[in-house]
Amino acid sequence: MVTSQKDLLMNKQANNFFKKSPLVHCITNEVTCESMANALLYVNSKPIMAVDEREFKELFEQTDGLLLNLGHLSINRQEQLLAASQEALHTNKPTVIDVVGVSASSLRKKLALTLLENKPTVVKGNTSEMRNLCGLKSSGRGVDGDSSDQEKASLQELSETLKKWTQQYPATSFLATGETDIIVTPHTSYYLKNGVAELDQMTGTGDIVGALIASLLGQGIESEMSLVGAVSYFNLCGESALTHCKKPLGMADFRHELFNELSRLYKKDDWWQQVKGERI
Ligand SMILES: Nc1ncnc2c1ncn2[C@@H]1O[C@H](COP(=O)(O)OP(=O)(O)O)[C@@H](O)[C@H]1O
Ligand SMILES: Cc1ncsc1CCOP(=O)(O)O
Ligand SMILES: [Mg+2]
Numbered sequence: 001m002v003t004s005q006k007d008l009l010m011n012k013q014a015n016n017f018f019k020k021s022p023l024v025h026c027i028t029n030e031v032t033c034e035s036m037a038n039a040l041l042y043v044n045s046k047p048i049m050a051v052d053e054r055e056f057k058e059l060f061e062q063t064d065g066l067l068l069n070l071g072h073l074s075i076n077r078q079e080q081l082l083a084a085s086q087e088a089l090h091t092n093k094p095t096v097i098d099v100v101g102v103s104a105s106s107l108r109k110k111l112a113l114t115l116l117e118n119k120p121t122v123v124k125g126n127t128s129e130m131r132n133l134c135g136l137k138s139s140g141r142g143v144d145g146d147s148s149d150q151e152k153a154s155l156q157e158l159s160e161t162l163k164k165w166t167q168q169y170p171a172t173s174f175l176a177t178g179e180t181d182i183i184v185t186p187h188t189s190y191y192l193k194n195g196v197a198e199l200d201q202m203t204g205t206g207d208i209v210g211a212l213i214a215s216l217l218g219q220g221i222e223s224e225m226s227l228v229g230a231v232s233y234f235n236l237c238g239e240s241a242l243t244h245c246k247k248p249l250g251m252a253d254f255r256h257e258l259f260n261e262l263s264r265l266y267k268k269d270d271w272w273q274q275v276k277g278e279r280i
Helices: 033-042 053-060 075-091 106-116 127-133 152-168 205-218 223-243 251-267
Strands: 023-027 046-049 065-069 095-098 122-126 173-177 181-184 189-192 277-279
Touching (some): 023 075, 033 251, 065 075, 095 106, 127 152, 152 173, 173 223, 181 223, 223 251
Parallel strands (some): 122 173
Antiparallel strands (some): 173 181
């Protein structure tokens, strides 16, 4: 049963998305850093990409949200992520952790589990990464998800496991992305169904979703609606972008139109009416 939009995304909330301009501190990978910064600017947010622990105390007094992305790991980056995670716990800063590449590296998985102890608001990854994090068999390769982890039984197994994790980590909500997105909070769970396959064929899409979640959290929107809103907004931009591309599709055209849509869709009052999904 598809839940009605008014249940999925309260229209009065959605019409306020991206009206405020939160300062979002991102510690992220060098592959998609510029895309993430521009995506935040395109939705009226202010990014600051800063990794030097010496400035964290001063920064945390000004920022509204924090994004920790494990995409480019090193000994220094691990220390930076741990220091920021500790400061976020100490200052109660809304925090998103993107467990990029955990299915490829036990180092990343160990770090992700350590960061989870600091009560982040959201932990996200693609479905394969989240299956690996939860100790489930995962077919992920590198930082990419695999469609076999999107089969109905796999989605159900992952959502049930994440529900148990919310009992162990009650301050945290979880997001697993893919053709179907799974959102699991301590109170409720969703399957979301917007988006297009092309979003899986360019780098940085999951990274940008993490940044959009941190932006909505930084606007004071609670985690459940920040998750439904960020994933749905991004995926609806993907759907609209595809309609603006000439055929046969060039992926650079799709990426260009996706960023165009990020900067304009939220200015349409009824964008949220296209949200597709269900409570599970
Ligand atoms: N096959 C697909 N169909 C529709 N949307 C997709 C598909 N694959 C990914 N997406 C969307 O693209 C975004 C990035 O997801 P994903 O590719 O799983 O993350 P990552 O880039 O971290 O691997 C999410 O919003 C997700 O819903
Ligand atoms: C290719 C790559 N390698 C390390 S981080 C990164 C980008 C991952 O971005 P996303 O998780 O959004 O696909
Ligand atoms: Mg990712």
